[in-house]
Amino acid sequence: QDAGAAQMARARQGTLTKPPGSLGRLEDLAEFLAGWQGHAMPALDKVQALVFAGNHGVCAQGINPFPQEVTAQMVANFETGGAAINQLCRLNGADLTVVALDLDRPTADFTSRAAMDDAETLEALQRGATAVQQADALILGEMGIGNSTVAAALAHAILGGDAQLWVGRGTGSDATARAHKAEVVARGVALHAARTPMGKLAALGGREQAAICGAVIAARLARIPVLLDGFICTASVAPLWAANPALLDHCLIGHASAEPGHNGLCAAMGKRPLLDLGMALGEGTGAALALGVLRGALACHRGMATFAEAGVSDA
Amino acid sequence: QDAGAAQMARARQGTLTKPPGSLGRLEDLAEFLAGWQGHAMPALDKVQALVFAGNHGVCAQGINPFPQEVTAQMVANFETGGAAINQLCRLNGADLTVVALDLDRPTADFTSRAAMDDAETLEALQRGATAVQQADALILGEMGIGNSTVAAALAHAILGGDAQLWVGRGTGSDATARAHKAEVVARGVALHAARTPMGKLAALGGREQAAICGAVIAARLARIPVLLDGFICTASVAPLWAANPALLDHCLIGHASAEPGHNGLCAAMGKRPLLDLGMALGEGTGAALALGVLRGALACHRGMATFAEAGVSDA
Numbered sequence: 001q002d003a004g005a006a007q008m009a010r011a012r013q014g015t016l017t018k019p020p021g022s023l024g025r026l027e028d029l030a031e032f033l034a035g036w037q038g039h040a041m042p043a044l045d046k047v048q049a050l051v052f053a054g055n056h057g058v059c060a061q062g063i064n065p066f067p068q069e070v071t072a073q074m075v076a077n078f079e080t081g082g083a084a085i086n087q088l089c090r091l092n093g094a095d096l097t098v099v100a101l102d103l104d105r106p107t108a109d110f111t112s113r114a115a116m117d118d119a120e121t122l123e124a125l126q127r128g129a130t131a132v133q134q135a136d137a138l139i140l141g142e143m144g145i146g147n148s149t150v151a152a153a154l155a156h157a158i159l160g161g162d163a164q165l166w167v168g169r170g171t172g173s174d175a176t177a178r179a180h181k182a183e184v185v186a187r188g189v190a191l192h193a194a195r196t197p198m199g200k201l202a203a204l205g206g207r208e209q210a211a212i213c214g215a216v217i218a219a220r221l222a223r224i225p226v227l228l229d230g231f232i233c234t235a236s237v238a239p240l241w242a243a244n245p246a247l248l249d250h251c252l253i254g255h256a257s258a259e260p261g262h263n264g265l266c267a268a269m270g271k272r273p274l275l276d277l278g279m280a281l282g283e284g285t286g287a288a289l290a291l292g293v294l295r296g297a298l299a300c301h302r303g304m305a306t307f308a309e310a311g312v313s314d315a
Numbered sequence: 316q317d318a319g320a321a322q323m324a325r326a327r328q329g330t331l332t333k334p335p336g337s338l339g340r341l342e343d344l345a346e347f348l349a350g351w352q353g354h355a356m357p358a359l360d361k362v363q364a365l366v367f368a369g370n371h372g373v374c375a376q377g378i379n380p381f382p383q384e385v386t387a388q389m390v391a392n393f394e395t396g397g398a399a400i401n402q403l404c405r406l407n408g409a410d411l412t413v414v415a416l417d418l419d420r421p422t423a424d425f426t427s428r429a430a431m432d433d434a435e436t437l438e439a440l441q442r443g444a445t446a447v448q449q450a451d452a453l454i455l456g457e458m459g460i461g462n463s464t465v466a467a468a469l470a471h472a473i474l475g476g477d478a479q480l481w482v483g484r485g486t487g488s489d490a491t492a493r494a495h496k497a498e499v500v501a502r503g504v505a506l507h508a509a510r511t512p513m514g515k516l517a518a519l520g521g522r523e524q525a526a527i528c529g530a531v532i533a534a535r536l537a538r539i540p541v542l543l544d545g546f547i548c549t550a551s552v553a554p555l556w557a558a559n560p561a562l563l564d565h566c567l568i569g570h571a572s573a574e575p576g577h578n579g580l581c582a583a584m585g586k587r588p589l590l591d592l593g594m595a596l597g598e599g600t601g602a603a604l605a606l607g608v609l610r611g612a613l614a615c616h617r618g619m620a621t622f623a624e625a626g627v628s629d630a
Contacts, residue, residue: 017392018399023600024573024593066628073627077332082620084333091614092607258339276591277608278339285338292407292607293592299406305397312388313381 001223001249006035009042015306025274029252029294030301036225036250037136041302044295049094049139050131050215051078051085051284052208054124055106056146057115061184063149063177068106071145074283075100078143084281085141088288092295094139099131101207110153110188114203121202121210128214138219139254139291141229141284142208142236148259149181151235153204155261157189158197158238159268166261168231168280197242209236216240216251225250227287227294230257230279234265241269252294255279255286316538316564321350324357330621340589344567344609345616351540351565352451356617359610364409364454365446365530366393366400366599367523369439370421371461372430376499378464378492383421386460389598390415393458399596400456403603407610409454414446416522425468425503429518436517436525443529453534454569454606456544456599457523457551463574464496466550468519470576472504473512473553474583481576483546483595512557524551531555531566540565542602542609545572545594549580556584567609570594570601 009031014020021027033042053075055068077083078098089096101124107115116124132138144150152166159166163186167178192203201210209232216237219226228234228251240247253266256273258280266273274290307314324346329335336342348357368390370383392398393413404411416439422430431439447453459465467481474481478501482493507518516525524547531552534541543549543566555562568581571588573595581588589605622629 016399017389017397018596022573022594022596023399024595026592026594026604070628073625074332077620077625077627080620080625082332082618082625084331084338084615084619087614087618088611090618091610258337274592275608277341277589279337279341280339281333281337289341289608289611292611293590293604295406296403296604296607299402300399303397303402303405304399305392305395310388310392310395310397312392313385 001035002038003035005038005040006031008040009034009301012040016304017307017310017312023300026297026300029297033225033298036223038223042298044136044298046135047094047137047139047291048133048135049089049096049284049288051098051141051143052101052128052211053098053103053143054101054206054208055103056144056150056206057107057109058111058149058184059146060109061111063181063184064146066145068145071143072103074143083283084285085283085288088285092288092291094288094291097131099127099211101127101211107206110204111184111191115205116202118202124207124210125214128211129218132215132218134222135224137225137227137294139227139284139287140212140215140233141282141287142212142232143283144206144208147206147208147232149185150204150206150209151232152261153185153188154200154209154238155235155265156185157200157204158242159264163189165264168259168261197239201239212236213240220247220250227252227254227290229254229282229284229287231259231262232282234262238265254290316350317353318350320353320355321346323355324349324616327355331619332622332625332627338615341612341615344612348540348613351538353538357613359451359613361450362409362452362454362606363448363450364404364411364456364599364603366413366456366458367416367443367526368413368418368458369416369522370418371459371465371521372422372424373426373464373499374461375424376426378496378499379461381460383460386458387418389458398598399600400598400603403600407603407606409603409606412446414442414526416442416526422521425519426499426506430520431517433517439522439525440529443526444533447530447533449537450539452540452542452609454542454599454602455527455530455548456597456602457527457547458598459521459523462521462523462547464500465519465521465524466547467576468500468503469515469524469553470550470580471500472515472519473557474579478504480579483574483576512554516554527551528555535562535565542567542569542605544569544597544599544602546574546577547597549577553580569605
């Protein structure tokens with residue numbers, strides 16, 4: 001982070017025609033973007049949205065009412081522009097790329113063995129990292145039938161507590177299904193409890209979770225600020241956070257998911273989501289919607305007159 | 316409200332390529348806009364933003380560090396495009412009109428007599444109502460040095476409790492100033508305690524508060540959905556709410572203000588703000604930023620493919 005640029009942005013905020021601090025988090029966001037972009041006047045001219053898709057062996061445990069074919073069907077829907085993420089990227093000016101990760105080759109069922117071996121994990125990390133282009137900000141999202149179970153397992157494995165805390169209704173599940181999901185999560189986490197955080201990513205995660213981690217690391221190295229989506233995205237990077245919380249310093253969380261585990265994850269990471277609208281769709285939709293808040297922050301930061309320019313009396 | 320259009324919008328939401336309910340409040344907003352606009356496919360092609368400005372006799376009590384001249388200076392800043400509201404309206408596609416209400420003739424000091432007489436109140440209501448144009452949505456905001464004190468007085472007069480509950484730091488005030496502000500508010504409210512809700516609007520409100528009420532009524536008659544801004548806007552319509560809560564059925568609250576009284580007002584009205592970003596600027600900025608959320612709701616509602624169109628398997 002460029003502390004000088006951040007400080008110059010903060011100083012500019014103090015000269016704009018408004019009471020100091022009255023734009024709340026919009027002022028913090030301008031400073032945050034300035035710090036990561038290394039400019040006192042940050043921009044969002046090019047915003048990349050990356051949605052990673054994967055399939056999961058744990059679906060064999062019957063944790064999701066949708067068939068795994070829906071992952072590929074939704075990828076096709078992304079590609080023809082029919083999904084929610086397409087509409088929100090178009091609205092808020094983000095360039096969407098969908099990366100389908102070996103959908104015809106689901107990971108292994110994590111209740112019997114590691115979901116991915118080391119080579120598969122590294123490949124998924126790599127594909128995530130290489131998908132990141134130079135941009136002013138990066139939006140991350142995911143799609144994968146069964147991956148709210150994967151996310152719950154990662155959150156439970158990294159943060160502990162009761163498995164039920166991390167398990168929500170996911171995509172269309174009811175209360176009975178939820179109890180079953182918690183039992184599957186607890187079993188998987190117990191099986192792989194001895195692993196390191198990144199070992200847990202391999203053992204419990206899917207390819208899209210590893211790809212998200214790879215993209216976050218690549219963005220960190222390129223100093224690109226990141227908007228994570230909701231529960232599944234945040235759980236995906238929990239292993240990075242456990243390895244070193246500073247790896248997520250450039251990440252914002254787009255929205256507070258309706259999935260019950262998200263609040264605990266955000267609290268542990270000390271990050272407050274930008275939006276709280278009861279969404280639980282994934283795909284990056286909460287992040288793409290939150291991009292509008294970032295654009296609002298910069299519209300004010302860049303476009304407002306100073307007290308001196310406007311001839312307004314300062315207090 | 317057109318219940319048929321709202322129901323058709325709700326039915327459409329159930330056919331779109333996402334788990335039912337997963338867009339959270341975005342789905343509710345699509346239905347809300349459909350109901351008020353009377354179309355299953357609502358639009359936001361034309362959005363009007365109205366900012367009303369007024370000056371307040373209660374400034375004689377020393378409740379604000381800024382001189383009243385700043386109100387006119389900020390109106391000039393709005394007119395030349397330098398304020399926060401200009402940037403946010405431009406970003407989110409709202410047409411901004413600023414209505415300065417007799418700035419050189421402040422209302423009377425409400426601690427000694429009614430701020431406005433009946434004729435002045437009616438004129439301000441009328442000016443608010445006639446400023447409303449036919450549009451797909453209306454954003455309301457305000458500017459007026461001292462008007463967070465006016466808002467606190469209206470909230471206290473309508474909802475009771477302790478005056479200190481309703482008084483925040485306002486524009487640049489410190490803790491001592493805040494205690495003084497609470498004392499001024501308590502004195503004013505006590506003086507006019509016998510009045511009806513609309514009588515309290517006249518006695519404690521300013522011209523911009525009455526104009527906001529007039530605009531809300533005009534929008535209600537024209538079935539135009541309204542985005543109120545934050546604390547001062549919400550307090551301005553508290554007398555309408557006290558007269559008949561249904562008068563605000565077409566109103567959303569754009570953001571949760573950092574002013575401490577806002578939460579109590581929203582809770583009393585049973586309305587949850589769309590955004591919560593620590594903003595406390597006024598001008599309509601929280602509502603203009605929240606317009607982006609409404610646009611997101613309609614982008615999904617109008618643009619997403621149905622399960623049938625996309626060939627995605629439903630659960």
